[in-house]
Amino acid sequence: MASQYRGVTALETHAAILDLIRSSGVVSRTELVDRSGLTGATITRIIRQLMQDGLVVETGQAESTGGKPRTLIQLNAAARAAVGISVEDLGITYVVVDLNGKVIERRTTKGSGGRRPITVTQQMAEETRLLLSGAGIDSGDLLGVGVAVKGRQDSPYRKLRADPDAAQWEQFDLEHTLGSALATSVIVDNDSICAAVGEFWIGRRPPTDNVATVYMTDGFGLGLMIRGDVYRGASGNAGQISHVLVDPDGPQCECGRHGCLNAMAGAVRIVELARGDTDLRASLRLGRTGATVRRDHEKVAAAAAREHPAARRLIDASAQHLASVLVSLTNLMDLHSIVLAGPGFAGVGEIYVDTAAEQLRRFSYVGLVHATEVTLSETGPDSAALGAASLVLRSRLGPSRS
Ligand SMILES: [Zn+2]
Structure with a gap:
């Protein structure tokens, strides 16, 4: 078989093989030869180098099927670490992860809401230092820090506008300021894109997959991973x-x-409708002093999960609207799978998954050729922070740098 890696640099080939090992979990050299199309000698040389770099380890042998036992290889999870930070108005979440994206240390602190960017950034630097010392991570083993924020990208500079509603964040260089404070590389990206990269890395998606990740907080975001x-x-x-x-x-x-x-x-719409329903407002105690959209949405979601009829109707209607958009998205992009992630799906994720799966079964045009799987993220409410850390792992170790 012709190798898809012919003509690329040695560094890119090493990164591509490392990515195959990541997505495989545990894999033999023979399987890597089959999957990459490279020769056995090339795979052996690359694995030797990756082992010298401490990035992969041998992990026992596969059951012999008559021939020579195959030595298995996997990522050396503890070899490096990355930090992921998710910045929201209501809370900032920090995680330290290993090479597999497994959480070593985690904390949440006060959110960014209403505070100056420089003050928030100083807090982030301080919290990150505490987190790393708590996790016992040496600076030499830290690959970098990823930060997930909401907002748009400025073209052509790829500088993220942290929050379109907060003018002071628009001009603030979060990447450089936090990077200088921590003396490490910092990557800032949109929270939905972070969640999508997290699904790809931690979810061990094969490098060839086309996956859309819907990230729901107060509204919806989308991260597209194409091959x-x-x-x-x-x-x-x-x-x-x-x-x-x-x-x-x-x-x-x-x-x-x-x-x-x-x-x-x-x-925001679900909560608006719920607060406008006199019975629901009273029974779920919505719209009280200090209530936020997030908190009231959690109450409506919890009630829908308990099959409270009025709450369930609101969540069903939301799920139907999202599902119809996902049918169009699937037809446009010919997706392998769709992942639903983020705190907005907490408690009601299965309703959204089932509704989307049903509409895709009925209306997906590409469904005539192949099914598009819809699943709930396994990364839970921390998917943006885990994704931000995955962004660092992928940018430092993965084959692509987008
Ligand atoms: Zn709009």
């Missing part, structure tokens, strides 16, 4: 699923138009 690369579009802003038109006669969206997915089905 292992983040699809960013012309200005880094691909994946604005929240502003896909669902109903031109629907309620007004924050973008000024009417009937966008967010305006029809986001947590």
Whole structure:
């Protein structure tokens, strides 16, 4: 078989083989030869180098099927670490992960809401230092820090606008400021893209997969991984699923138009409708002093999970709207799978998964050729922070640098 790696540099070939080992979990040299199309001698040489670098280890032998026993290889998970930080108004989540994306240390602190970017960044640097010393990570083993924030990318500079609503963040160079404070490399990216990379890395997706990750907080975001690369579009802003038109006669969206997915089905809309329902408002104690959209949405979701009829109707309606957009997305992108991630799906993820799977079964055009799997992320509410750490692992060790 002709190798897909012919013509690429040695560094890229090493990264591609390391990525095959990551996605395989445990794998033999023979299987790597089959999957890469490279020769046995080349695979042996690359594995020797990766072992010298401490990135992979041998891990026993596969059951012999008559021939010579095959030695198995896997990532040396403890060899390096990465930090992931998810910045939200209500809380900042920090994780330290190993090479497999397994959490070694975690903490959450006060959110960024209403505070100056430099103050928040100083806090992030301090918390990261504490986290690393708590985890016993030497600076030499740290690959870097990834930060997940909401917002748009500025073209052509790829500088992330941390929050379109907060003018002071727009001009703030978070990447450079935090990088200088910690003396390490920092990557800042959109929270949905981070979640998508996390699904890819931690979920051990094969490098050839096309996966869409829907990330739900108060609204929806989307990260597209196309054959292992983040699809960013012309200005880094691909994946604005929240502003896909669902109903031109629907309620007004924050973008000024009417009937966008967010305006029809986001947590803000669910909470607005729930607070407008006198019985639901009273029985779930919604809209009390100090209530947030996040907190009230959690209450509605919990009630829907208990089969409270009115709450369940609101979540069902939201799930139907998202599902119809996912059918279009699947037909446009011909996806292998869709992952639902983020705190917005907590407690009600199965409702969204089942609704999307049902609509895809009925209406996906590419479904005539192959099924598109819909699953709930296993990374839980920390998917953005885990994804930010995965972004570092992938950018430092993976074959692509997008
Ligand atoms: Zn909109």
